[in-house]
Amino acid sequence: MLRLRSFAATFAAACCLAAAGTASGYHTRFVADNCNYAAPTPTSYITRDGSTTVALRARFEGYQWGGGCWNDNDRDDSPGDPVETPGTGGEGGDCSGFTFKVWRESESTSNAGFYQWGMFRFVHGPYVAADFKNGVGAPNVTASKSSLIRMDAFASSGHIGMIYAKNADGSDQIIEAKGEAYGTNIWTRTYRGSSSYGGVRRTGWSS
Amino acid sequence: MILMLLLAAVSCSLDDERAPTTLMDGSAARVVPVTLDGVEEPTVLTRARIVRVGKLERGSAAAECLGGRARGSWVSGVAVERMGVTSESVTLRETSGRALHACDDSPGDRDTDRRWCGGAYGVLIAGRLRDPRLSILCSTGDGTLLGFVWIQPGAATRYVAVEQSGFVEVYETAGGLPVRVSTTTHVDLEHSSAAFSVSEHDASGSLLRTYELRAVVAG
Numbered sequence: 001m002l003r004l005r006s007f008a009a010t011f012a013a014a015c016c017l018a019a020a021g022t023a024s025g026y027h028t029r030f031v032a033d034n035c036n037y038a039a040p041t042p043t044s045y046i047t048r049d050g051s052t053t054v055a056l057r058a059r060f061e062g063y064q065w066g067g068g069c070w071n072d073n074d075r076d077d078s079p080g081d082p083v084e085t086p087g088t089g090g091e092g093g094d095c096s097g098f099t100f101k102v103w104r105e106s107e108s109t110s111n112a113g114f115y116q117w118g119m120f121r122f123v124h125g126p127y128v129a130a131d132f133k134n135g136v137g138a139p140n141v142t143a144s145k146s147s148l149i150r151m152d153a154f155a156s157s158g159h160i161g162m163i164y165a166k167n168a169d170g171s172d173q174i175i176e177a178k179g180e181a182y183g184t185n186i187w188t189r190t191y192r193g194s195s196s197y198g199g200v201r202r203t204g205w206s207s
Numbered sequence: 208m209i210l211m212l213l214l215a216a217v218s219c220s221l222d223d224e225r226a227p228t229t230l231m232d233g234s235a236a237r238v239v240p241v242t243l244d245g246v247e248e249p250t251v252l253t254r255a256r257i258v259r260v261g262k263l264e265r266g267s268a269a270a271e272c273l274g275g276r277a278r279g280s281w282v283s284g285v286a287v288e289r290m291g292v293t294s295e296s297v298t299l300r301e302t303s304g305r306a307l308h309a310c311d312d313s314p315g316d317r318d319t320d321r322r323w324c325g326g327a328y329g330v331l332i333a334g335r336l337r338d339p340r341l342s343i344l345c346s347t348g349d350g351t352l353l354g355f356v357w358i359q360p361g362a363a364t365r366y367v368a369v370e371q372s373g374f375v376e377v378y379e380t381a382g383g384l385p386v387r388v389s390t391t392t393h394v395d396l397e398h399s400s401a402a403f404s405v406s407e408h409d410a411s412g413s414l415l416r417t418y419e420l421r422a423v424v425a426g
Contacts, residue, residue, distance in 0.1 A: 037397065065338070066399075066425035084330075084337040086423045094425055107396050109344055110316070124399045126343050128426050130328045136321075136344060157306070157328040158426065 028078035031089040035069035035122040040115035045206040046104050048151040055102045055151075055162065055175050057119055058184045062092035063177050069093075069122040070184075081180045092184055093124070095160045096132060098177040099153060100125030102162060103202040105139045112138035112203055129160040132200045143199040145192050152201045154191035160200070161189060226251045226374040227292045231314060234290070239377050241412035243366060249374045253291040255381040260286055260299065271322050272297040272310035282308070285382040292376060293347045294389035296355065306330050307340075309387050311355045315346030325355060327387075328426075335359060336385060341401055341422035343394055352394040354401030356422050357385035363409045370404035399424040 062076030066086030070093070071077065078090030093101060101117050109126055117123050127137055133155035135142035143152065153162045154174070161176030164186050174189040191197040226249030230236050237252045260282050263270040269286040283302040289295065295312040311325040325344035329336045339356035346352050358367050360380050367378045369388045378386045393402035406417040 066423040084426070086338075086425050096424075096426060107399070124424055126396070126399055126424055128328070128340075128342070128424060130326060131342075131344065134326075136325070157308070158330060 027088050028081075028090045030078045030091040031064075031067075031069060031122055034071060034091075035120050036118075037123075038118060038121050040104075040106075040117045040121065040123075043104065043114045043116050046114045046202075046204065047207045048149075048205055049207070051102050051104065051151050051202075052164070054104070055098075055164070058093060058098060058102075058177070059175065060183065060185065062090060062183050063094060063180050064088070064090040064092045065094050065180070066124055067091075067093045067097055067122070068124065069120050072119055076183050083180050093177050095177045096128045097124035098184060099132060099160050099162060100127060102151070103139065105137070105202070109137040114204065129155050130157045132160045133157060133198050135200060139203050141201050141203055143201040145197070145199040148192070148199045148201070151205070152199065154189075154194075154197040155200045156191075156194075156196045156198075161191060225249055229292075230254060230290045231293055231295055231312075232290055236292070239366065239412075241366075241408075241410070243368055243375075243377065243406070243408050243412045244414040245406060245417065246368055246375050248370070250368065250377050251292055251374055252377045252379070253289055255379050256288040257285050257382045258288060260284060268295065268310075269297050269299065272299065272308075272326075274322075285384070287382040287384050287387075289378065289387055291378075291389060292371070292374075293391065294345070294353060294355065296387040296389070298357070298382075298384045298387050300331075300384060304331060304334070307336070307357065307385065309340070309342075309355070309357070311342055311345055311353075311387070311389070313345035313353050313389075314348040315350060315353070317345075327355065327357070329357060329385075338425060339420060339422045340426070341399075341424050343396065343399065343401060343424060345389075347391060351391045352396060353389050353391055354394040354403070354422070355387060355389045356401070356403060356420065358388050358403075358405060358420070359385045360407055361415055364407040364415055365410040366408040366412070368406045368408065 057072040060074040061070035081090045161174035164175040165173040177184040239252045268288040282299045286299045297310045307329045309327040310323040317324045325342040327340035329340040342355045400423045403420040407415045
């Protein structure tokens, strides 16, 4: 903290502000009781099938701004998180943190290697949706939307979702951590046709 | 001999307590024109330039932040270009008033030949950010991670002071936009977080409030 001289007339309120939010009364113990900061396991390759499995473990597990970690019990164990409030300790990831974990990336932006993060490992990673959209970081590259396939992603300035499958009509099923009111799930989305969204791909898939 | 040693010791002490004298672009750092109440460490005044989005100069930081994107349609009003000791930023507001955009830069390495090492997008609710939009993608020349956030200053705030290592970096409010600040202290890569020691002062330097802002990478 800044060293303060003694002052007479000016009232200074020393306070500790978490990131802006209105969650003063809301807090869960999901992260505190379940999650850890264990080191990831380096792996020599990743496959789209493998990452799909990683992603499906987070399905139905909720959403946490700045998160996160989850337990694969097909239930949001901390529903009703306040919007855009990271300190509430709830279950789930946010869109960019979910993508970071599914794509098994390193916390170092210059490292394109593969790292398996446990479900209970609380990690978000250094990227937000806009960073993915711009292909920032060694493991992330922009790609034409027409070229995107399963486990590639559509990203806007404020959101990212990964392709899970194609519907019969050609539309995309997207697996995404959508928001506090929606959790993490699979929905049909029209991101491919939206000018707000660009294509992004994780580098190095083996298959 | 003893006198020489004493002089040397005093000189080293003075050097340690001097704030940086140049900003990231090599320009001379200015002195804060008022005494900031409660700030004991040496201070450096960063530079802020307000530019009109509709009249951006080619090659200006704001123009380079917008890059090839269409100008004048989705952003309007003013942009604020800032230059600090180890950081540079641009802040713009969308014409809709619903979001802010920032471009962040620093002297450090980056994965590709990008003009900007980081940036931010922040949704405005009733004109205010819910989240300060931390970015930790940038680093100084020696590889130290930099954290950038937006500070939403109080109505009376003229100077936002942010603790650095050995000095305090001071930002003037400008353009009615949140102030994009940076720090090299307390940036935590493992937890994707950073903590900023901040004080806000009015135009005369009087202390309005002091706080620690903790932010995480999110969204």
